[in-house]
Amino acid sequence: MTAPIIVTGAAGFIGHAVAHRLLARGEHVIGVDIVNDYYDPALKEARLATFEGQNNFTFERCDVADAAGIAKLVKDNGVRRVVHLAAQAGVRYSIENPFAYERSNLAGHLSVMEACRHAPDFEHLVYASSSSVYGDKPMGGEGFSEDEPAMSPVSLYAATKRACELMSQSYATLYGFPQTGLRFFTVYGPWGRPDMAYFSFTQKILKGESIEVFGNGKMARDFTYIDDIVDGILGALDNPPATGEHRVLNIGDSHPVGLMEMIETLERAIGREAVKVMRPMQPGDVTATYADVSKLHALTGYKPKVMLAEGLQRFADWYLDHYKAG
Numbered sequence: 582m583t584a585p586i587i588v589t590g591a592a593g594f595i596g597h598a599v600a601h602r603l604l605a606r607g608e609h610v611i612g613v614d615i616v617n618d619y620y621d622p623a624l625k626e627a628r629l630a631t632f633e634g635q636n637n638f639t640f641e642r643c644d645v646a647d648a649a650g651i652a653k654l655v656k657d658n659g660v661r662r663v664v665h666l667a668a669q670a671g672v673r674y675s676i677e678n679p680f681a682y683e684r685s686n687l688a689g690h691l692s693v694m695e696a697c698r699h700a701p702d703f704e705h706l707v708y709a710s711s712s713s714v715y716g717d718k719p720m721g722g723e724g725f726s727e728d729e730p731a732m733s734p735v736s737l738y739a740a741t742k743r744a745c746e747l748m749s750q751s752y753a754t755l756y757g758f759p760q761t762g763l764r765f766f767t768v769y770g771p772w773g774r775p776d777m778a779y780f781s782f783t784q785k786i787l788k789g790e791s792i793e794v795f796g797n798g799k800m801a802r803d804f805t806y807i808d809d810i811v812d813g814i815l816g817a818l819d820n821p822p823a824t825g826e827h828r829v830l831n832i833g834d835s836h837p838v839g840l841m842e843m844i845e846t847l848e849r850a851i852g853r854e855a856v857k858v859m860r861p862m863q864p865g866d867v868t869a870t871y872a873d874v875s876k877l878h879a880l881t882g883y884k885p886k887v888m889l890a891e892g893l894q895r896f897a898d899w900y901l902d903h904y905k906a907g
């Protein structure tokens with residue numbers, strides 16, 4: 582039997598999808614999550630319920646910042662690969678709740694790295710970074726490249742994600758275990774996060790409430806469908822860098838879409854028109870994100886497959902089915 586893979590944030594949007602894909606290809610998965618109430622914990626519990634009957638899945642409800650607990654989990658199970666996705670996400674929330682980011686993102690990342698560096702024959706730590714590390718700056722025609730210095734974060738969330746990358750760089754140099762940081766660009770799809778615009782817009786449109794369109798609708802995002810993100814994560818996991826190497830890779834759709842176009846696409850998927858209230862940019866928001874994914878493509882053949890109209894339709898179908906009783 583191959584060693585189990587730890588997936589942190591397994592009750593979360595991306596972690597739950599990664600765990601399912603690993604299980605589908607016959608891996609043993611240990612899911613870790615504290616199941617906090619940053620957004621509706623019932624959605625996290627519903628995601629966890631989808632693992633019922635999966636004999637190769639075990640779940641540990643624990644805090645990734647609990648260094649002793651994470652180290653024990655890695656040691657007792659002979660873990661050699663970790664996909665670390667648990668984090669305090671969200672840009673706007675970091676304005677009001679900065680210390681949640683210190684614990685989950687900084688202490689959490691450190692305790693995962695410490696556990697990995699002590700594990701015998703450790704193979705690969707893949708962890709979540711974010712496109713927000715690029716800050717708010719004009720993009721070139723090729724999109725954001727990993728070669729940019731990314732030293733001007735405009736939110737504490739982004740700063741903690743960039744700090745995780747730098748911490749990983751130091752641990753690769755000091756202890757030599759292979760690591761990959763993935764800079765995700767706006768992930769969406771079924772089982773998504775209620776704090777993200779496409780999800781909260783859907784809730785409001787269906788209730789007949791108006792939606793607030795920030796940045797006066799002039800923002801653009803590289804919306805990336807969940808299945809494409811999972812393809813990229815597993816591609817990176819399966820192709821570790823050499824010993825002593827830490828690399829950072831973009832993982833996005835490479836096709837930025839304006840907020841107004843996203844809303845129109847969503848209206849078509851739901852079959853209802855939104856009442857829009859235009860608002861200025863919020864602190865910490867960035868104008869546009871767009872990934873240059875050529876490095877991940879060269880390494881793994883990564884190529885996003887699901888276009889926004891199809892992806893939002895799948896989301897809307899899931900949403901209507903999941904919340905039909907409520």
Ligand SMILES: NC(=O)c1ccc[n+]([C@@H]2O[C@H](COP(=O)([O-])OP(=O)(O)OC[C@H]3O[C@@H](n4cnc5c(N)ncnc54)[C@H](O)[C@@H]3O)[C@@H](O)[C@H]2O)c1
Pocket residue numbers: 589590591592593594595596613614615616617625643644645646665666667668669670671684685689709710711712764765766767768769774
């Ligand atoms: N979804 C996106 O568009 C996006 C974009 C960029 C980066 N990311 C990053 O990808 C990762 C996964 O994001 P997601 O969208 O699935 O978010 P999510 O909030 O749905 O999942 C994160 C999970 O981590 C858990 N968690 C938080 N703090 C924890 C702690 N201290 N100990 C244990 N568990 C803890 C939460 O309960 C949650 O279930 C995060 O690191 C996030 O910052 C996501």
